[in-house]
Amino acid sequence: MAKNSNSIQTKIINANQRRTLPDFREIFRYKDLFLTLAWRDFKVRYAQTTIGFLWAFVQPAVTLIILTLIFGTFAGIKPAPNHVIFTACGLSVWTYFSYVMTNSGSSIIQSQSMVKKIYFPRLIIPLSKAVVGLIDFGIAMLIMVVLMIYYGITPATTVWFAPLFILAGIIAALGVGIWLSALTVRFRDFQHIVPFIVQIGMYLTPVAYPIEMASERLPSGLIQIYYLNPMAGVVQGFRWSVFGGEPPGNLMYISFGMIVLIFITGLMYFKKVEDEIADFV
Amino acid sequence: MKENTSIRVSDLGKRYSIGKQKDTSLRSTLTGIFKPSSKVDQFWALKNINFEINKGDVVGIIGKNGAGKSTLLKVLSQITKPTTGKIEINGRVASLLEVGTGFHPELTGRENVYLNGTILGMTRQEVKDKFDQIVAFSGVGKFIDTPVKNYSSGMYVRLAFSVAAHLEPEILIIDEVLAVGDAEFQRKCLGKMGDAAREGITILFVSHNIAAVKELCTKGIVLKSGEIQYSGSQLEAIDFYHKINTPPKKTNGLFTNELIEIKSFETKSNTLTAISISSGFTFSMDFLHKTENKNLALTFELRSKDEVIVFHHGTWLCEENDSKKGIYSISGDVPANFLNAGHYSFNVIFASSLHDVFMNAEGVHTIEVENETLAGNNTILPGVTRPMINYSTEFKEQ
Numbered sequence: 001m002a003k004n005s006n007s008i009q010t011k012i013i014n015a016n017q018r019r020t021l022p023d024f025r026e027i028f029r030y031k032d033l034f035l036t037l038a039w040r041d042f043k044v045r046y047a048q049t050t051i052g053f054l055w056a057f058v059q060p061a062v063t064l065i066i067l068t069l070i071f072g073t074f075a076g077i078k079p080a081p082n083h084v085i086f087t088a089c090g091l092s093v094w095t096y097f098s099y100v101m102t103n104s105g106s107s108i109i110q111s112q113s114m115v116k117k118i119y120f121p122r123l124i125i126p127l128s129k130a131v132v133g134l135i136d137f138g139i140a141m142l143i144m145v146v147l148m149i150y151y152g153i154t155p156a157t158t159v160w161f162a163p164l165f166i167l168a169g170i171i172a173a174l175g176v177g178i179w180l181s182a183l184t185v186r187f188r189d190f191q192h193i194v195p196f197i198v199q200i201g202m203y204l205t206p207v208a209y210p211i212e213m214a215s216e217r218l219p220s221g222l223i224q225i226y227y228l229n230p231m232a233g234v235v236q237g238f239r240w241s242v243f244g245g246e247p248p249g250n251l252m253y254i255s256f257g258m259i260v261l262i263f264i265t266g267l268m269y270f271k272k273v274e275d276e277i278a279d280f281v
Numbered sequence: 282m283k284e285n286t287s288i289r290v291s292d293l294g295k296r297y298s299i300g301k302q303k304d305t306s307l308r309s310t311l312t313g314i315f316k317p318s319s320k321v322d323q324f325w326a327l328k329n330i331n332f333e334i335n336k337g338d339v340v341g342i343i344g345k346n347g348a349g350k351s352t353l354l355k356v357l358s359q360i361t362k363p364t365t366g367k368i369e370i371n372g373r374v375a376s377l378l379e380v381g382t383g384f385h386p387e388l389t390g391r392e393n394v395y396l397n398g399t400i401l402g403m404t405r406q407e408v409k410d411k412f413d414q415i416v417a418f419s420g421v422g423k424f425i426d427t428p429v430k431n432y433s434s435g436m437y438v439r440l441a442f443s444v445a446a447h448l449e450p451e452i453l454i455i456d457e458v459l460a461v462g463d464a465e466f467q468r469k470c471l472g473k474m475g476d477a478a479r480e481g482i483t484i485l486f487v488s489h490n491i492a493a494v495k496e497l498c499t500k501g502i503v504l505k506s507g508e509i510q511y512s513g514s515q516l517e518a519i520d521f522y523h524k525i526n527t528p529p530k531k532t533n534g535l536f537t538n539e540l541i542e543i544k545s546f547e548t549k550s551n552t553l554t555a556i557s558i559s560s561g562f563t564f565s566m567d568f569l570h571k572t573e574n575k576n577l578a579l580t581f582e583l584r585s586k587d588e589v590i591v592f593h594h595g596t597w598l599c600e601e602n603d604s605k606k607g608i609y610s611i612s613g614d615v616p617a618n619f620l621n622a623g624h625y626s627f628n629v630i631f632a633s634s635l636h637d638v639f640m641n642a643e644g645v646h647t648i649e650v651e652n653e654t655l656a657g658n659n660t661i662l663p664g665v666t667r668p669m670i671n672y673s674t675e676f677k678e679q
Contacts, residue, residue, distance in 0.1 A: 013359060013368040015294075033399040040385060040396055047387040117378045118400060119359035275362035278355065279297065 022271050027121045034124045038131040041103075045132075060095055060140045064088055071208040079210045081243060085147050089242055090207035090235045092140035093166070097173045097231055098198045099133040104177025105184050105194040112281040122274050123267075126181040130174050137166075156244025165238040168259055172230040175263035182266075182273040185280050205231045206239075215251070227254035230262060285336045286371060287452055287483040288357070293330035293366035295352050295507075298323050326352040327507045330366070334500070339484040341494035341515050343522050344504035350487045353504065354378060354456050357485065372451030372483070375401060379456070381441030386430035390421055390440055393429055397444045411447045418469075419443035439466055446473045452483045471497065491519055511636055524638050540639040541631050542569040544608065546646040551617065557651040558667055561617030564627070564646070567610045575633045577604040579611060582628040585665045591625065604633075621667035622652035 027034070046052045064087055072083030079086040104126035108115060111125050148155070184190040204226070206214060211232065215223045226232060233255025236248050273280075327349045334340055344350050355361045357368060358376035383400040384393050394415055398408035408415075416425055419440040421432075429437055455474075474497055478484055488494055494501065494515060501518025503511040503525075511521040535543045544567040551561040570577065580595030598609060626647040631639040652661050 011359075011370045011374070013356075013363065013370070015363040015365045015367065032403075032405045036396050036399040036405070040388065040392075043392070044385055044387050114383045114400065116360065117382045118376065120400065120402075278361040 018275075019271055021267050022121065022123050022274070027123060027127075030120055030124055033120055034128055035131075037124065037128040041128065041132045042135060056136060056139050057143070060091060060136070060143055063095075064091055064143065067091065067208040075209075077209050077213070080245065081153050082151065083208075085144065085151060085153060086210075086239070086243075087208045088140070088144040088147050089239050090205070092137060092144055093169045093235055093238050094202060094205055094207045094231060095140045096133050096137035097169060097176075097234075098201065099136050100130050100173035100177045101180060101201075102194055102198055103129040103133070104174075105180035106191060107177075108181050108185050108277060109188075109191070109281060115281055116278050122277055123178070123270060126177045126270075127174070129177060130170060133173065134170075153243075155242050158241045158244050158247075161241040162238060165234055165241055168256060169231070169234045169238070171263050172234055172259045175259060175266045176230070178266035178270050179262065182270040185273055185277055201229070201231070204229050206235050211236045223251065224254060227251045228258055230255050230258045234259075286333055286369075287336045287338065288332075288334040288371070288485070289369045290330055290332050290357075291367050293327060293353075293356065293368065294325055294364050295327040295349075295356055295361070296323055296325050296364040325364075325507050327356065327363075330509055332502060332509065332512055334483060334485070336372075336483055337478075337481045338500050339478045339486065339498045340500040340502060341498035341518070342485065342487045342502045342504060343489075343491065343494060343518065345526060347506075348504040349507040350504055351378075351456060352507075354454055354485070354487055358454055370452065373402075374452045374454060375445070375448040375450035376454035377401075377445050377456065378454075380438060380445055384429060384437070384441060387428055389428050390416075390425040390432070394425075394440070394444055397441065401445060401448055402450075403448065408444075415440075415443045415447050418446060435466070442466075442470060446470070450482065452485070453477060454485045456487045491522070495519055521636060521638075525641060536640065536642040536645065538640055540571050541642075542571065543629070543642060543645060544568055546627070546629075548646060548648050551614075555651055556648055558620065558622055558653045559617050561615055561619070562648070563612055563614050565610065565612035566629070566645075567608055568631075569608050570604060570606060573604055573606040574602050575604045576600055576602055577609075578632050578634075580630040580632070581613065582630070583615075583625050584628065586624045589665050591620065591665050595630070618669040619666055620650045621664050622650050622661045623665075624649055 046055055049055060051058075064084065067087050068084050071077050071087070077083065107125045107129050108122065115122065115125075180190060180194055184194075214226055218226060233248070233252040236255075237252060240246075240248055330353065342350050342353065352361075354376070355378070356363045357370075358374070358378065360376075360378070381393075381397060383396055385396065388396065391412075394412065395405060395408050398415075399405060416422070419436075419442070421436055421440050424432065424436065429440070432440070471493065474484065474486075478497065484497075486494065486498060498515040501511070501513065501515035501522075502509055503518050503522045505525065510525065511518055535546070537543070546564070546566045548556065548562050548564045550556045551563060552559075554560060556562045564581070576597070577599040578595055578597045580593060582593045583591040585591055596611075598604065598611070624647065627645045628641070628643045629645050630641050633639065652659070
């Protein structure tokens with residue numbers, strides 16, 4: 001009969017037993033489902049649209065033009081090396097973060113027909129969104145690389161740190177996404193809160209202006225609060241790794257501390273809600 | 282757990298809070314921080330569930346709507362967590378609470394087979410290995426690369442069932458999925474399930490289709506109001522199910538079935554006036570017992586207008602398998618100063634044991650208890666009972 005590496009010999013469901021953190025081994029066993037869900041999302045995303053996959057380029061490109069126009073041309077911010085590339089770099093990580101945040105948040109509600117009918121580790125749903133988001137991130141990076149070639153800018157030697165900051169960005173996005181997916185199950189209000197956070201979040205993150213402007217102009221004490229935004233440190237670090245220049249100061253660790261905190265508490269909260277998801281949605 | 286036990290459920294219960302949706306809104310949670318939470322109505326969808334299923338058993342779970350069948354399957358499938366108790370499952374489980382879970386209309390048949398297969402717990406490799414069989418069984422043929430939104434509903438369901446049919450689990454949990462497709466495909470599905478059963482797969486099958494339960498299952502569990510009423514062979518379970526659920530026929534306002542016929546049911550006030558709070562009353566019933574040499578017990582249940590059970594009380598008529606064919610008469614006395622004013626109705630349950638019910642006659646008789654003025658107050662007081670209570674009071678200190 002069933003000969004499968006997936007099979008568990010004896011499974012025990014005990015009402016009095018509760019875990020604090022998700023069962024990562026179980027999640028690993030479901031890796032095929034995880035990849036299939038990510039692939040489905042990607043496949044379905046531009047279905048029935050006329051220009052299809054091109055939309056993935058249009059959105060970041062237009063955002064980039066608008067931000068450059070407002071912050072570069074109108075406000076006259078002149079960061080190095082030039083405003084378009086500067087913004088493209090910040091925008092690439094921010095796009096990923098906002099994609100994962102928006103889509104994870106509503107992910108479980110949107111999969112409710114599945115969640116009510118079959119068991120699998122629910123964490124797979126928000127996790128798969130983080131994978132799909134990598135495609136958007138790749139496209140945004142591509143735009144940045146093309147612009148760098150166009151303007152003849154070579155990456156700094158610190159570029160080898162970039163994967164580290166990308167990883168931090170992924171964990172930040174996951175942490176926030178996991179929190180929001182669980183919160184949205186309990187409180188539908190978050191469906192309305194998330195787009196709002198995404199909108200103001202971009203202005204509170206140094207996407208289109210250098211973070212030095214924030215540290216110079218904010219009253220003392222407030223800059224620490226500014227760095228509570230996990231993406232503040234990520235965007236700053238990623239940009240430094242690509243363009244070089246003054247290395248980020250110790251304040252960046254506030255952001256990284258927040259990332260770890262959000263990620264771990266997110267997993268814990270998710271686990272707490274997970275058992276009752278089917279009763280809530 | 283014994284070697285040949287497939288599933289063991291002990292003391293399982295699942296509680297739901299009614300109005301949960303409303304009470305967990307952000308606002309009530311936020312305001313809840315400042316004031317004690319208001320009481321929520323709770324009900325047990327499952328209670329004290331205990332059973333053991335051996336390897337290779339095919340168990341039919343039957344019961345009316347709301348009996349807890351689906352909740353039981355959801356708990357067993359790990360979709361929702363039980364409130365009490367423990368479930369031990371030995372072997373790889375596939376649960377099919379619907380066919381085509383996760384199917385996406387924009388994806389092609391082929392893509393959906395992979396998607397649905399992995400959702401059901403297969404690896405991509407396993408789906409790949411069985412892909413040709415799945416397509417052949419479904420009869421979808423050349424449409425396999427067409428988006429399923431263009432499928433007829435029959436094709437859609439056939440493809441979805443085919444994926445499920447190729448799961449190869451050790452334990453299969455199925456909910457009504459056979460009620461799909463045309464007659465020919467249904468036969469094919471039943472055949473596939475029969476094959477699975479012969480191969481020694483343990484099957485748990487929830488259905489309203491008693492005929493399918495009779496044919497496929499070897500064991501039966503009857504659920505009512507979240508509790509197991511009967512557990513045994515499938516034929517006995519079906520018999521039991523029919524007994525508790527077929528309402529007795531009413532002729533001339535009284536009840537009759539092949540075992541019992543209620544001849545009369547009357548109530549009479551114990552005073553010269555109508556039945557009132559302080560009168561008390563006597564009920565009397567004549568009934569025809571159509572079989573013999575059995576035990577015979579009667580239970581009288583009185584319910585208020587709001588379906589609150591005031592009492593559920595009975596007595597044995599015959600305890601040594603010595604009941605006689607013929608008319609029995611029984612009467613009972615309900616004391617004065619017990620019921621509050623209002624409308625009440627009688628249910629009578631005839632049985633030889635807990636599991637062998639002859640008749641469950643609901644609403645045999647209704648009575649109206651008249652109100653009595655209390656200290657010049659004419660309104661009906663709250664509560665289902667209104668006893669006389671002797672108070673003694675004394676002034677302690679200032």
